[in-house]
Amino acid sequence: MSMHTPQPAEGPASFYVLEEEHAHPGSGTMLGFWIYLMSDCLIFAVLFATYGVLGRNYAAGPSPADLFDLGLVAINTSMLLFSSITYGFAMLAMVKGRKGATLTWLGITGLFGAAFLGLELYEFHHLIHVGATPQRSAFLSAFFTLVGTHGLHVFFGCVWLVTLMLQVAKHGLIAENRRRLMCLSLFWHFLDVIWIGVFSYVYLIGVLP
Amino acid sequence: MSAHPEAAGQHAHAAHHDDHHDEGAHGSLKGYLIGFGLSVVLTAIPFWLVMGEVLESSVATALLIMGFAVVQIVVHMFFFLHMNSQSEEGWNMLALIFTLVVVGITIAGSLWVMYHLNANMMPQMLHDMRSVP
Structure with missing residues (x-):
């Protein structure tokens, strides 16, 4: 019924949006970073x-x-799982504008990431020590390539994390730093998703008789 | 955001530029805790299945592990990466679906081809292969 009511007389009917939708800052960056992560997923x-x-x-x-x-x-x-949840807490602190809490949670996340890397390096060192080097068999070549690539990603995630902690400490939670923290959030949680595949398929199914 | 009334006032003047999509982009404390709890359970069960040698059949255990892994990946996507069909007007989801299709073709196709090489051999060769101890 009301759909057939003619437009009020004071102006012509407008079939276009008069105001541009308010652009979300960093929105294109988040989509672009997501597409990067998807390409990483293909690797x-x-x-x-x-x-x-x-x-x-x-x-x-x-x-x-x-x-x-x-x-x-x-x-x-x-x-890695603990580092995921602490990074989530860092993001929540960031949203509330609490710089100190954000830095603290980021620091804890970095420590968990470093612990993960330390344990993985210890494992690799142990494997190489007992003669299970990448050159030993096709299984070990594929294993070191897959798990090593994931570890390399975690390492660069840690480097990025420390960089952002310095940025936040120096410039505060400005829009640019929020955008960067959101990108690293995606990256960090994405690495945890990849690790689910690694521990399920490589480690757990690998040791089955 | 709306789940944290104590922060609403501070947020209102601190950063009004991301008012539009904050709930979807950052999640909530409850969401992170639910995701973490589910992840712990979904990680612990596969480790228990293997380390405790619960099931007789390796195949059944392997299938269960892969099932738990898929569920946990979905949990991470939803609670930690905040995937939904609305984010970035659906482009995130579209990119994800496309990637999953390519990943599926890559992995399933590789395994399918490489584990059926015998079928592509000439009969005489197949016979020789079988006689190899």
């Missing part, structure tokens, strides 16, 4: 596929059941 997909094909070719060398220490992997997984 990991290829490495997972490689591991899936080569993962059982031991060349008479050690198998996952001989090498992997699941207790260590469980601790490593929890480190």
Whole structure:
């Protein structure tokens, strides 16, 4: 009924939006960064596929059941999971504009990330020490490539995290730093998602008889 | 944001530029805690299945582990990465779906081809392969 009511006489009917929608700052950046993450996802997909094909070719060398220490992997997984939730707390503090709390949570996140890297390096060192080097078998080549690439991502995430902590400490929670923190948030949680695939497929399924 | 009334006043003058999409982009304390709780459970069960040697069948255990992994990835996507069909007017979700299709083709296709190489061999070769100890 009301749809057929003619427009009021004071102006012509307008079928276009008079005001531009208020642009979200950093909106294009977030979409662009998301597309970067998706391309990163493809890198990991290829490495997972490689591991899936080569993962059982031991060349008479050690198998996952001989090498992997699941207790260590469980601790490593929890480190990354804790770092995910503490980064979430940092984002919540950022939204509330609390610079000190943001920096504290970012620092804790960085410590968890460093602990993850330390444990992974210890594991790699142990593997190489017992002769399970990347050159030993196709399984170990694929393993070191996949897990090493993930570790490299975590390392650069930590470098980025420290950089942003310095930025926030110096300039505060300005719009640019908020945008950067949101990008790193996506990156950090994305790495945790990749790790779910790693611990499930490489470690847990790998040691099954 | 609306879940934190104590911060609303401070936020109103501190940063009104991201009022539009803050709930979707940053999540809430409740959301993070739910996601974390679910993740702990979904991580602990697969580790328990393998370390406790709960099931006889390796295949069943492997399928369960992959099932828990998929569920946990969805939990992370929803609670930590705040994926939904509305963010960035659906472009995030579109990029994700496209990526998942390509990932599926890459992984499933690689495994399918590489584990069926025998079928692509000539009969004589297949016979020789079988006689190899």
